[in-house]
Structures are given as C-alpha cells and as structure tokens.
Amino acid sequence: MSERAVVLLSGGLDSATVLAMATAAGHECHCLSFQYGQRHGAELDAARRVAKAMDAASHRIATIDIGAFGGSALTDSSIEVPTDGADHGIPVTYVPARNTVFLSYALGFAEVLEAGSIHIGVNAVDYSGYPDCRPQFIRAFEAMANLATRAGVEGKGVKIETPLIDLPKAEIIRQGMDLGIDYGLTVSCYQLDRDGRACGVCDSCRIRKAGFAEANVDDPTHYLPG
Amino acid sequence: MSERAVVLLSGGLDSATVLAMATAAGHECHCLSFQYGQRHGAELDAARRVAKAMDAASHRIATIDIGAFGGSALTDSSIEVPTDGADHGIPVTYVPARNTVFLSYALGFAEVLEAGSIHIGVNAVDYSGYPDCRPQFIRAFEAMANLATRAGVEGKGVKIETPLIDLPKAEIIRQGMDLGIDYGLTVSCYQLDRDGRACGVCDSCRIRKAGFAEANVDDPTHYLPG
Numbered sequence: 001m002s003e004r005a006v007v008l009l010s011g012g013l014d015s016a017t018v019l020a021m022a023t024a025a026g027h028e029c030h031c032l033s034f035q036y037g038q039r040h041g042a043e044l045d046a047a048r049r050v051a052k053a054m055d056a057a058s059h060r061i062a063t064i065d066i067g068a069f070g071g072s073a074l075t076d077s078s079i080e081v082p083t084d085g086a087d088h089g090i091p092v093t094y095v096p097a098r099n100t101v102f103l104s105y106a107l108g109f110a111e112v113l114e115a116g117s118i119h120i121g122v123n124a125v126d127y128s129g130y131p132d133c134r135p136q137f138i139r140a141f142e143a144m145a146n147l148a149t150r151a152g153v154e155g156k157g158v159k160i161e162t163p164l165i166d167l168p169k170a171e172i173i174r175q176g177m178d179l180g181i182d183y184g185l186t187v188s189c190y191q192l193d194r195d196g197r198a199c200g201v202c203d204s205c206r207i208r209k210a211g212f213a214e215a216n217v218d219d220p221t222h223y224l225p226g
Numbered sequence: 227m228s229e230r231a232v233v234l235l236s237g238g239l240d241s242a243t244v245l246a247m248a249t250a251a252g253h254e255c256h257c258l259s260f261q262y263g264q265r266h267g268a269e270l271d272a273a274r275r276v277a278k279a280m281d282a283a284s285h286r287i288a289t290i291d292i293g294a295f296g297g298s299a300l301t302d303s304s305i306e307v308p309t310d311g312a313d314h315g316i317p318v319t320y321v322p323a324r325n326t327v328f329l330s331y332a333l334g335f336a337e338v339l340e341a342g343s344i345h346i347g348v349n350a351v352d353y354s355g356y357p358d359c360r361p362q363f364i365r366a367f368e369a370m371a372n373l374a375t376r377a378g379v380e381g382k383g384v385k386i387e388t389p390l391i392d393l394p395k396a397e398i399i400r401q402g403m404d405l406g407i408d409y410g411l412t413v414s415c416y417q418l419d420r421d422g423r424a425c426g427v428c429d430s431c432r433i434r435k436a437g438f439a440e441a442n443v444d445d446p447t448h449y450l451p452g
C-alpha cells in the first residue's frame with residue numbers, strides 16, 4: 001500500500017513540482033490549499049488544475065482568516081508589491097506566520113488521514129529573506145509536530161518533507177520537466193492582471209523568469225508585454 | 227508602556243482566568259477566539275462576554291476550517307461525547323492539531339501587533355491525555371515560533387505563557403476568584419442544551435464541578451437537573 005501524504009499546493013511552480021515528486025515516490029497524495037485573503041483567485045484555480053492534472057487522491061481548499069491580520073503586501077492592498085528586485089532583510093511580501101499556519105493545518109489533516117508525511121515547497125535559496133523557509137524552522141516544526149499529535153505520541157510520527165529546500169529555481173524546473181509537469185498550469189506572479197497575465201517584474205516573476213532562462217527551457221508563462 | 231499580549235480566549239473557565247492574570251500583570255490584552263465548527267456557539271458568546279467584562283484592548287474571532295477535517299467528538303456529530311468519566315489514552319474529544327493551529331494563528335496576530343507574548347490556558351493536570359497540553363509541546367512550539375517570525379529573527383522573540391499548566395482546577399478557580407472573575411460568564415460543557423444549561427456529565431463538566439467543590443466556592447453553572 002502506498003503511504004498517504006499531505007501535499008501543500010499553492011498553484012505555483014514549486015508546489016506543483018513537490019506534488020509531482022511525491023507522486024513519483026509512490027505516495028497517495030492528498031492536496032491542501034488555502035484561501036487566505038490573497039489578492040487574486042488565480043492561484044487557487046491553478047492549484048485545482050494542477051491537482052487534477054496529476055491525479056491527486058484528494059484536494060481540499062481550507063478558508064482561513066490569516067489575511068485579516070494584515071501586515072503583508074500579499075494580503076493587504078495598502079502595502080505595495082515591490083517591483084525593483086531590491087532584497088534587504090525580510091520582504092514585505094512575507095505573510096506573518098504563514099507557513100506555520102499552513103503546516104499546522106496540514107498537521108491536523110495528516111492526523112485525520114493517518115498520513116506519514118507533509119510535503120511543502122519551501123525554498124531557502126530564492127526566499128532567503130523569509131524566516132519560515134529556512135531548514136532550521138522546518139526541523140523545529142517537525143519536532144513540535146511530533147509532540148503535538150496522537151501520531152507523534154502513540155504512532156510513527158510525521159515527517160515534514162522539503163524536497164526543494166536547497167535547489168536553485170533552474171534545477172527545480174529541470175527536475176519538474178523530467179517528471180512531465182506542464183508549468184503552463186501554474187501561477188507565480190504576485191499581481192496577475194484580470195486576464196491572467198503575469199506582471200513580469202515582481203520578485204516572484206523575476207525568479208521564475210530567471211529559472212526558466214537558466215534551465216534553458218521555454219517559459220510557458222503569459223507575461224504582460226513591456 | 228504596558229506590553230502587548232495575545233490571549234487565546236475560548237469562553238471557558240481556564241482561558242478567562244488566563245486573561246485575568248495577564249491583565250493583572252499589566253499587559254495590554256488582545257484576545258483571539260476561534261469559530262472552528264464547534265457544536266454550539268455558546269462558547270463564543272461566553273468569550274465575548276468575558277473579553278468585555280475584563281476590558282480587553284481588542285477581541286478578534288477568526289473563522290477556521292479545522293472542524294472540516296473531522297476526527298473529534300467536539301466537531302464531528304457522528305462521534306459521541308463520552309459521559310462515563312473513562313480516561314484511557316487520548317480522549318475522542320481531542321481535536322487534531324487544535325492547539326497547534328490556535329497558537330499558529332496567535333503567532334501571526336502577535337507578529338502584526340508586535341506582541342511579546344501569547345497566553346494560553348492549557349493544563350497538563352486535567353487534560354493529561356491531550357498531547358498538545360503538555361509542557362514539552364509548549365516549549366517545542368515556542369522554539370519553533372522563534373525561528374518562524376520576524377520577531378524571532380530580528381527582534382526580541384515571543385514567549386508562550388501557560389500560567390495554568392501545573393495548577394489543579396480548584397487552584398485555578400481560587401486564583402481567578404481572587405482576581406474578581408465572574409465564572410458565571412464562562413462555559414465549559416461539551417454539550418450545552420439550547421437553553422445554555424450544562425449537561426453535568428461530560429468530562430469538562432465533571433472537572434469543573436469537582437474544581438468548584440474542592441475550592442469550596444459556589445458553582446455558578448446552570449446544570450440540567452438530574
């Protein structure tokens with residue numbers, strides 16, 4: 001029997017790759033996405049397309065209130081998304097405690113499913129400014145998780161899998177292409193327009209573009225002209 | 227200036243006591259409650275009454291989807307609430323990853339508020355069967371939290387305060403009475419009836435009743451006759 005896994009799926013390039021990797025490893029993948037006050041719904045549409053294209057065992061979208069706390073350019077429209085590629089300290093696109101909340105939900109879901117692992121596409125290379133994308137955070141979360149739950153106390157525990165954590169974007173794309181991912185299904189831009197075109201200038205677009213260029217792979221993203 | 231604190235407020239006896247303690251310690255208290263698929267709304271009504279009676283600086287109720295995972299008698303009406311006082315292993319009233327999710331939200335809220343502490347009424351005496359009520363869980367959460375956030379990485383960090391963790395119920399009640407709490411505002415029962423009367427037989431009612439009896443204090447709870 002394949003072991004069950006919870007896969008955090010955002011609709012972006014990284015988490016689609018994580019899902020492909022977990023599927024290829026033989027896991028029965030149960031995907032979890034969040035509606036958390038993102039500025040646009042295109043991410044969740046992308047998550048649905050990706051889960052379907054990869055035949056996930058299930059896909060659940062949990063609605064959570066984290067956006068209501070404010071404090072991030074990704075959920076608070078009074079803060080501007082930076083487009084100048086500047087990179088000093090923790091970016092304003094950081095959402096307070098986001099990965100902690102996401103992983104906590106995944107932990108509850110994993111416990112009910114009796115899943116042995118939670119897979120998340122954090123990356124410490126491109127997102128070095130996000131405290132909750134670092135390996136030491138992931139290890140601390142896993143230690144906490146195994147004290148928090150029945151599975152940890154009575155059973156085999158839960159592992160937090162971060163297959164992308166040390167990979168440059170180009171390498172993520174190369175491995176994903178080898179697994180047959182259609183990256184045209186995914187969305188990275190922090191500020192898509194109404195027609196689903198990426199801005200091409202926010203940090204997330206810049207990193208994605210550079211990754212495809214470096215991987216020497218055609219970038220299927222629809223960018224705004226200019 | 228009084229330091230800001232996030233206080234997790236359920237509407238029960240314990241968290242009301244925690245709020246009174248944090249207030250007495252001079253904190254500016256920002257309360258956080260959750261709508262998470264509880265069987266009844268009386269808990270949240272009680273939380274509102276308590277926050278108001280104690281002049282909290284703010285009170286936010288976050289709606290979260292954790293109940294949708296199922297797996298607990300407190301959120302899943304297909305599982306019966308036990309009334310026989312039996313106590314073997316982890317109780318069915320345990321909600322998967324509940325305190326982890328609650329604390330994660332509180333962490334996000336604390337970060338936005340720049341609060342230095344999160345106060346939670348976990349108790350390892352009466353709830354020894356809940357993995358996420360144990361001191362080792364709380365310490366692991368705090369360690370994780372201080373790797374997860376701006377405050378942990380750039381600032382003074384956040385403390386998880388559990389003033390009740392080692393106190394027997396009678397002692398909690400005694401200290402709360404000294405702080406002037408009206409426990410008639412609080413609700414503990416897992417299965418209140420429509421008129422707000424407590425069943426008197428679920429684990430939570432049993433523990434509450436015994437606490438008032440042992441503290442030698444009048445129990446203001448409205449119990450069902452019988």
